[in-house]
Amino acid sequence: MSKLDSQDVPGRRITVTVNGVERRAWCADRTLLAHFVREQLALPGTHVGCMNGDCGACTVIVDGAIVKSCLQLAAAADGAEITTVEGLGEPGNLHPVQEAFWAEDGFQCGFCLPGHLLVALKLAEQQGDPSEEEIRAALAGNLCRCTGYQSIVAAVQRAIRQTEGT
Amino acid sequence: MIRDRLRYHAPADVETACRILGDSPSAAVIGGGTIAVPRLGRGELRADDIVHLSRAGLAEVVLSEGELRIGSMVTYAGLLATPGIEQLNPLLCTVARGITGGDQIRNQGTLGGSICHANPASDVPTALVALRARLVLHSIEGEREVPAGEFLRGGFQADIRPGEILTHILVRPVDRSGYHKFKLSESSWPIVTAAATLTHDRQCHVVLGGVEPVPVRIDLSQIVGTESTIRELVAATVRPTWSDALAPAEYRHLISGEIAARAVAQLGGV
Numbered sequence: 001m002s003k004l005d006s007q008d009v010p011g012r013r014i015t016v017t018v019n020g021v022e023r024r025a026w027c028a029d030r031t032l033l034a035h036f037v038r039e040q041l042a043l044p045g046t047h048v049g050c051m052n053g054d055c056g057a058c059t060v061i062v063d064g065a066i067v068k069s070c071l072q073l074a075a076a077a078d079g080a081e082i083t084t085v086e087g088l089g090e091p092g093n094l095h096p097v098q099e100a101f102w103a104e105d106g107f108q109c110g111f112c113l114p115g116h117l118l119v120a121l122k123l124a125e126q127q128g129d130p131s132e133e134e135i136r137a138a139l140a141g142n143l144c145r146c147t148g149y150q151s152i153v154a155a156v157q158r159a160i161r162q163t164e165g166t
Numbered sequence: 167m168i169r170d171r172l173r174y175h176a177p178a179d180v181e182t183a184c185r186i187l188g189d190s191p192s193a194a195v196i197g198g199g200t201i202a203v204p205r206l207g208r209g210e211l212r213a214d215d216i217v218h219l220s221r222a223g224l225a226e227v228v229l230s231e232g233e234l235r236i237g238s239m240v241t242y243a244g245l246l247a248t249p250g251i252e253q254l255n256p257l258l259c260t261v262a263r264g265i266t267g268g269d270q271i272r273n274q275g276t277l278g279g280s281i282c283h284a285n286p287a288s289d290v291p292t293a294l295v296a297l298r299a300r301l302v303l304h305s306i307e308g309e310r311e312v313p314a315g316e317f318l319r320g321g322f323q324a325d326i327r328p329g330e331i332l333t334h335i336l337v338r339p340v341d342r343s344g345y346h347k348f349k350l351s352e353s354s355w356p357i358v359t360a361a362a363t364l365t366h367d368r369q370c371h372v373v374l375g376g377v378e379p380v381p382v383r384i385d386l387s388q389i390v391g392t393e394s395t396i397r398e399l400v401a402a403t404v405r406p407t408w409s410d411a412l413a414p415a416e417y418r419h420l421i422s423g424e425i426a427a428r429a430v431a432q433l434g435g436v
Binding site: 053056 | 167168169170171172173174178196198199200203205206207216218219243266267268269270271273274352353
């Protein structure tokens with residue numbers, strides 16, 4: 001049961017595959033996917049920032065597409081395959097995209113980092129050779145209030161180089 | 167989080183969706199969620215029942231007899247992924263690629279949701295009015311078709327009756343088109359938008375958004391195509407009647423001629 005809702009509001013049990021593991025959990029019908037992931041699935045790496053679809057900190061991958069999880073009801077994700085930042089790597093065994101952000105100081109306070117990492121992952125998976133302009137366009141849905149964009153762009157460039165051939 | 171104790175429905179077809187709408191004391195329809203979900207969170211939209219159209223079979227783009235039939239759940243990314251769409255409708259592609267909010271919003275937001283929200287500053291109302299799109303609205307009483315220009319009644323006001331659902335957007339091709347929007351930062355809503363069209367029978371129009379509460383169509387067919395003439399005609403035609411937090415009406419009016427001229431210039435030698 002969530003800290004946010006008890007089962008006396010309309011709700012349902014949903015099944016999602018999160019970071020490769022099938023999870024079944026209850027959610028209130030009014031629960032946002034961002035809160036479901038953080039509270040019911042106990043994966044707090046997904047950050048909730050603006051709750052308005054502006055900042056991108058809550059970005060997750062749902063059925064292969066990056067989405068802002070504050071704009072989606074959890075009930076709509078029943079049956080979906082979800083990747084959160086916890087699905088990338090862990091301390092001591094970072095994903096190449098995380099290594100790239102570490103090497104380039106691609107974060108300052110770190111709040112926007114989970115969103116940037118998942119956008120970078122999608123970009124790196126596309127196997128292209130995007131220009132700096134294309135990288136900046138791909139990051140347009142993610143805000144860094146510390147304004148560390150130059151390091152973030154450098155980290156994404158490194159992530160793309162590191163992912164080549166993997 | 168959302169304070170209303172709402173019930174979520176994802177009906178498998180439009181008929182069921184309409185029935186739930188009819189039976190509920192207060193229901194809200196959700197498309198991509200990018201507008202409605204935050205509004206629910208802020209309490210601007212209140213509902214006992216949420217009818218989500220995600221499983222209602224409305225996410226397809228079909229071409230039949232030269233007309234595009236765009237389901238109301240087609241996202242911007244879904245539109246761009248449609249084979250041949252760049253040739254069939256470059257104007258809608260330009261709009262879809264330029265939507266504010268990154269790939270996430272293009273993966274989630276829908277053209278249908280945008281026109282229903284009827285924000286004067288949005289891209290979609292301007293583009294659909296310019297293309298003379300028709301909107302198909304379904305209820306338990308049947309179906310009706312409304313031209314986009316009549317569907318938009320005012321700022322944030324669309325002609326959707328209780329119990330109705332927008333199911334499809336119908337669009338015919340134009341010969342040439344151009345689109346320009348003006349905004350002052352990447353993550354901003356547009357301030358003024360302009361869509362120019364040239365039809366096969368040489369009718370040239372520009373439609374301006376964000377200047378009045380609804381998009382304004384201006385016939386350019388009779389004027390010599392110099393940019394200064396376009397600017398003067400636009401400035402003399404549109405009225406400064408729409409403001410929002412980004413810019414006052416006078417400012418929108420002042421730049422409208424220039425934005426129109428930039429869209430028309432993309433038509434290339436009218």
